[in-house]
Amino acid sequence: MQASFRKKGLLKSGAWVGYILIAPCMIGILIFNFIPMGLSLFYSFSTYDIINPPRNFGVHNYTNVFTNVILRDKFLKSMLHTGEYLIFSILIGLFLSFLLALFLNQKLKGMAAYRVLYYLPNLLPPVCSAIVWADITDPLYGLGNSLLNHMGLPSYTFYADPSSAMPTFLILSLWGLGSGLMLWIAQFQNIPDALYEAADLEGANAFEKCIKITVPMSTPTIFYTLINSIIAGLQVFGPYLVTGAGPDDSLLFFVTNIYINHREFNMGLACALSWMLFVVIAVLTLVLFRKSKWVFYGEDI
């Protein structure tokens, strides 16, 4: 390929058309990805409030989050909360969605319509769900406590108390389960029936079929869910529209912390935190892709 280009010259070979076609996206990633990343690295080694030029160059943004008491407190809190959410979302994505999809993967009248219903909450614009959940979780007048009391359960503080804010957020994130469900069910339907028929002939029970056929044949979805949960989970912004960073910073996530520093014009610190997040995500993604030999994409690929 290279040789033929050299013989004919770039102009005659028509290769220049290719360069023009991909120009927008290459210029795009340069302007909107690589230059900002470079700038961000530069600003992260300075104190910068946008209005005055960057000053006070050094590594203080990276060290202060460990030495300055207030910054360290926020940094550690945000890491802890992001980790909690990450673990929860991986468990939900891999186990709860899987089990629910197994249950829903049956031939029953109207099943397709039900699956659409389960997916619907994902379509609610975030500001709509924020309006709904802010009202439902109101500790005094909300529907949530009214329903709990009806069932004979005591009232709950939801987002109003630091101790209950995180559990509330995690439980409410269950309403987004529908998109994962769709993936699992599609994956299950791609598994050839012949495999299960063969297992039936050998007298395998339902559990054995699940462990020995369904799970190994679903590795692409497991891999995708894992990668997606990690990348999206590390960037969780939490219910910012409902409660900001939560009472007593109980819902301060890593990205929320970056955003709040941006809002307070601590641009240097915001950039340093962004770079930490980038390095973690890049390393995790690369490791996962390196170790992805267990993913089975079918015979033909």
Next chain:
Amino acid sequence: MDAVNERRRKMRKIRRTTVVVVRHCIISLLALFFLLPIIVLLTRSVMSPDDIYRVPTLLFPTKLDFSGYTEAFDAQILSYLLNTVIVVAVNTVFVPLTCLMCGYGFAKVRFPGRGIAFSLLLSTIMIPGIAMQIPLYIVYYHLGLTDSLWPLMITAFFGGGAMSIFFMRQYLKGIPDSILEAARVDGANALVIMFKIMLPLARPVVVLTAVNVFIGQYNDYGTALIYIWNEKFYTLSVGLYYKYLAPGAESIDANVQYAAGVLVMVPMVVIFALFQKQLINGIVTSGMKL
């Protein structure tokens, strides 16, 4: 003997129907759980201010009251809506076009460095959004763009990001080269090939890209929170947030907030009703092809 068999058959039939009924019940209860926020949004948007603050909280209104809607639909929400329409329209038109262009280049034109360029593009998937948005905010601020809608639209002219170009390329690779070869022999240039041949053949994926961009832009609040600080340029998401939910927002009756929520939801319902099949296929294939 026959009577015994008959009874057994009947018993089996009854057992089977009970299983089906129980399954239907569980599945319906689950559906009710998932639909709860939407049901609450709809029913409480048509409550009177009296009903909505009643304790214990009502799920259904005692009488229909649409005053929430008339109150929600004020000059401010119109201005937010106008901004949203501009942002969504520009993105929905230009992202699929530039995406098709880049996808075509990567899938069907051979040139030195194509592989490296494509890997560079894919590497950007790992960069967290916020890591780019904050330095970009600084750039836009110095260019004076933070006092406009441009930060929400400018990226539309550059392909719409690695994921959409990746899926476009995957799809275009499936189009046989012979079709393009025939067009080239007939003297068609790249532009003609793109619009007259690629665009019609790639229609499904172009439509899917457009629908995804529409939904993403319409729902976006993260980038708007970062870039838009001037009230004149608030989109629906951030506008309603600052108006109803943000700390320091004036207290507005809940039925009005719910009514605004329903109004914001309507375009999404329409889009979903129109493109349900493509959307669900899109979610599914994105999970299979990574």
